Structure formats: structure tokens, C-alpha cells
Amino acid sequence: MLQIIHFVSLTYLLIASDVVQCKPDYLFNEDAGGWLKLHVIPATWEEAFLRCHYEGAVLASPVSKELAKAIYTLISPLDSEDRIFLGTHDLYSKGHFTSVEGVPLSDLETGEGSIRPGFPNGDCLTMSVRGSANMYTSSCQDPLPFVCYRKLDNQTLNECGTFDNEYQHQRYTGSCYKVHKKVQTWTRAYGICASEGGHLVILNDAEEARVVMDMFPGQPVGETWDRFHVGLRAWTEDRVWTTINGERFEDVFNKWNDDQPNNLGNNQDRATFVREGALDDVDADFKAMFVCEKSPTSLQYEDVPNQVQENLLDHIPAWNNLNQN
Template sequence: MLRLLLVFGLSYVFSVTDVCGTPDYLFSFEAGGWLKLHKTPQPWEEAFVQCHDEGALLASPLNKGLANAIHSQLAQSSVNGQVFLGIHDYYSKGDYVSVEGVPLTDMDIKWAAPGNGPDAGDCLTMTVDGSARYASCKDPLPFVCYRKLDNQTLNECGTFDNEYRLNQKTGSCYKVHREKVSWTRAYKSCSSEGGHLVILNDAEEARIITAMFPPRTDKSDPWERFYIGLVTWGKDRVWTTIHGEKIENVFNKWSSGQPDNYEGIQNRGALIWNGELDDVSAAGVKLTFVCEKSPKSKRFADLPPCSEKVIRLCSLCDESQI
């Protein structure tokens, strides 16, 4: 069993040695996983979604090690004040649980002195001294995301998300999001996953992305589209990609009569199922979208070299077998 575990540990490290980039989730033995401090304040629900999109959870002091690790993130940062914890009573007033469903009474909580009561809010925060307080969920605060170590490995796209698939022709990884959202929400989702809204560099890439539309039927939307990373600027409507490339230098085959800036609000680009471009509103239209990610970028840092600590954290065998 030990030999099998060592192979697992080594394969994890080797699977990401050719993946570069600066990870923003750092591994903590004390936490038994990866942590990331978000310094930009957000309301609690938006913080929850941000962590979720990144493949993590809003961190809670589920045990002493995790409580210490969250406190260390806060103490070592320039954040003055509090950070949101993943603890709330949204489901039932006064019944506080973590986002994993762990009751407050089962967590390692050090209360602030003097403390405040539940009337102060439906969420919990941690202060710079490591103590917890009740707080409003609506007031924006920094927050910490956490991903527990398990037996998943980073795939060839440098992510735990297996919906990303590497295309050998373009060298990029792609993921289709089937839920229809605004362009802004699509942009944020891709960014949170370590990628970006797809940029169509040429006709070949446009054909590859067009092939990701569902098969056409009699009931198919004649204007079925994907949001892409194309935007327009200023009164002269200068089109560029979200990375600043001129539209003349990337795929730019517009559908007949497009872009028409209908009602003067169409300032984002979309790919129609027939492989041509359309201009759309950033907020007024909800569409599916495609995220693009470099296989050389990653969000989560490598595990430390395979060791007894790593094997124990993986929890893949009895301690008697280590």
C-alpha cells in the first residue's frame, strides 16, 4: 500500500512540473489544503461564489489547524480588520453552519472579547487576533478561500476542473459553460477559473469553438451564440479583444449587417452557431460562453515533495501501513 501511495504522491508532483505560472493558492500542512486570501472586499454571498468559481470554499475554522491557518493568512497580510468566514445562518435563523454544513458548535471558535451577539448579523468574521465576531453579510469584507487536499490531481490543463479540455491544434484548453449569464458574469467566471473568455485568434480556432455548439435541431435557436472575449471602446466603437489585440489581427468575420449596435448598447462580441460574429449588450442578453485557459497557468501551488506528511494528509491508507 505504501508503494502505491508513493507512486500517487510522485505522480501528483510530476504531473505539474511542466506547468508554470504564479499560483495564488498556497499549500498549508496545518490546514490540510490550499488557502488564498482575497483582499478586495465583497459581500458574503459574492465571496462564496468567488471561492466556488475558483474550485474552493469560503474557509471556516473547522478544526484547530484550519483556524490557525486562516489566522496566519490574516496576520501576515496588510488587511486591517476582519475577513469573512464561511459561517452563516441563511438556512435557519440562529442556526449557524459552515458552507460544508458543519454546525458552529463543532468548530474551533475563539470568540472576541467583548463579543457581540447574533443580532449583529447572519455571518461570522475573523479579526486580526484570530477571534470570531458576528457581522452583516452585506457589508463587503476581505475573505479566505480553502480547498481541502484529496486524491484529485491537476490535469493536463493545470486545473482540477476536468471540464477543461486541451486542444492540440491551438495549444489552449477550453470549457463550455451551458448556463446562460450576462457577459460580465461570464468574464468573472472564466477569470475565477484561472482563464479568460475565449479569444478567437484565427479562422481555425473559430471553427474549433463553433464545433462546441450543441447539434442543431428544428427547435434550435437561430441566434444561438457564445459570449467571447471581444469588446468595443469609445464613440468610434474600436473593437479589441479583452487582451487589447486589434480586431484586424484576430478572427473578424461578422454576420451580415453586423455589428449594428442595436439600440446603441451593443458593446460586446459573441460567436453565432454558424461561425460568424455578432455584437451584443453586456447586460441585456444572457448567453452561454466558452472559457479559454493556458495549460501552463495554474491556480494551485505544487504539493511539497512526497513525504510522510503528504501521505497522511491524503488519507488513502491506514496509519499502520505507513
């Protein structure tokens, strides 16, 4: 019954909004028992790890034959000389390589015998695109492509089109929102929202501003807890403000706080939304809470038929054992 309600609510949201449903980034692989996404834009190992984490996945390692095959297939379009980062490292203890899920190197599909020295004292493992079973020690700082993986479990997509239940749908605006109370710079907040399948909140009008005002914690705790980063930025010395989606400042909520914007220090080109219900400009290094906004029709993960999910969870013992590790 709940699955029927979930389907109907998502269908209604799709029809009610004049938005085309985006193709999911994560495609389901039945043999691998989960979703995979290839990131072709290179990143350092730590950046790759965090990108996967914020997307609700992990930096992939060949923890099974099926997953190893799925990774090889996914990366095959890359240049044959390329390598990708794996989620396997010895950053916790030199020489003790484990995957980010805690699987030791000896239990990975390629095994210890397949490691090749690629970088002296390299702490992160990479895999060749050429389909070799070998893994290579590499510098964690040299940017490389990577693959994120999310294994199938009993969770289902919520009405916001995500597994993240901190996203809450607001019927007044039609969008979903998530409050991040851990303060970040504007740039970092932008990246986190993008990784979660959303964007920094854009206050389209006074009604949406009132909705977001209600998201502030009950009691203010210092400067950074009195404001949210929002999706507004100033460009060039003329300080032309636009939203991160390119809308003109005049066409969205544009009420500034008293004596703002003042461009203090000549470098305040980002915007925040203060508790009092107005905007204030800040610099790129200023840290604050932030709100991510997401369309319920924007799906990161490909939908999985119920029968496939039930078969994987109930009738593949080996796969279930892997998920219990």
C-alpha cells in the first residue's frame, strides 16, 4: 500500500510541475546489486571520496566479481591509458590497504598479488581502464576519474526523489529542502548541494523567503547560525547580482538587510539570507549554514522494479552476505 502511495505521489508531482524529469545519474546494475556512476572530471582521492559520500554512495572498489565487471564496463569509454581511483587506501595505517567499506585488500576481487607499484609510497589504489585486473599504488593528490557505487538495500526513494529523508517537500513552493547546520563556505555549500542532486536555495519570491525563514533553528547561536547561504552571486566590478541559475536579481526575492549590500573589504560577492528575512553580502571565505533545494522530479538514481529488488534481497544469498559486511 505504501509503495502505491509513493508511486502516485511521485506521478502527481511530475504531472503537476511543468518540469521534464531528468535522466538519473546513477544507473542500476542488477549483477552488481546496486547503482554506479562514472565521474569523468578528475578529482583528488579525498575529493572523490567526499563526492560519492554526499551523493549517498561510496567510492567504488572491486569487492565482488560482479562489481569489478560492472566497473570495467562503465569505464571502458575512457582513454585506454587512463586510470581511475578506487575506494581502497592505506591512509589509516601504512601498508594496510582497505576499501572505504572496510574490506581488506586480500578480500577484494583482484587480491594482493595484483598490486603494482605506480607511485613510490602511494597511499591510494587505482585501476587501469585497459581491463587489467591489476591495481596500482598512486598519489592521492593527482586528480583522476572515479566511480561511485551504492548497493541496493530496503530503502526506497521518497517523495523528493532521493534516499535522503532530510529533504522535506514543501507544498507551498513545490520544492524539497534540506537544512545543513554544519557551517561551510559558500563554494563548499554549493558543491554539497550539487552532489546531493539539488542546488543552493534560490528565493524566488517573498512566499519562498517566508518558508525558508521557518527553517532557522529555534535559538540563534552566533553569527553563522543567524543566516543561510543562498544561490546568489555578484559578477565583475559592476556587482551584477544573478541567481546561480542565471535569473536576474530583479526577478527574484531581492530585499536587502539594512545598509546592505556594503561590499565590505571589496570582496563580498556572495549572498546570505539572515534570520530577519533579508539578504546580506559576504565574502567567499565566510562560513554559514545553508539550505539545499531540490526538485522532486530530479532523480539521481534509476528506479528499480519491485520484483528485481525483492529477488536481489531475498534470493541471492551471496549478494546478501556481501551487503552484511
